[in-house]
Amino acid sequence: MSDSTRDVGVRRLLMEIVRFLAVGGLATAVSLLGFNALVHGTPIGVAPMHDQPIAAYVLVNVLAGVVAYAGIRMWAFSQRQAGDPVEGLVRFFAIGAGTMVIPVLCLVASRYALGQTSVWADNISANVIGLGLSTVARFWLFRRYVFLDDVGVLVEHLADRDGPAFAEPDAEALLEGADHPTPDTIVSR
16 A cells, blocks of 8 residues: 555544544533433423433433434545445444443443442443443444445455556545546456
8 A cells, every 4th residue: 555545544534533523522412411401400400310311311312313423424424435325324323222332331330230320420431431432333333334435445355356457546546536446346357
């Protein structure tokens, strides 16, 4: 892989990480504020789901998932293909639901195994430890299974082939739409 190809890939990865974290920050704010309002109350009222912290956590995270999908699709991974839009949406929410198990388990452990029910304990277990671990998992899973990288797919296919006809293309030229083989034409060869 040439240095320019690697530099383009690294820059793109860093931008995706920054944008993913920014969108995640907004979705986390929705989740954090919603969870605390439902379970611990607001300055102007009672907590309607005080006795149901797990249900409250899941509910606000579904809403936060909608916010995250919109931001990730339209901004963080806007250069990537989502394939079939319905399939991409289903994969996104399936991965979101699957990785939501991590902070839920952290909250369950804190609440029921350790007996910690304070605002601090809930937020540290679910929204710091659990969310931190699930964010890393989501980033990798979304890039791998939801928002696909056509250039990365092409390079992987080319790297598996031998001979000068399958030499690694210049990533910048691919991003600019230069006439190079596509994954479909490579597979058919």
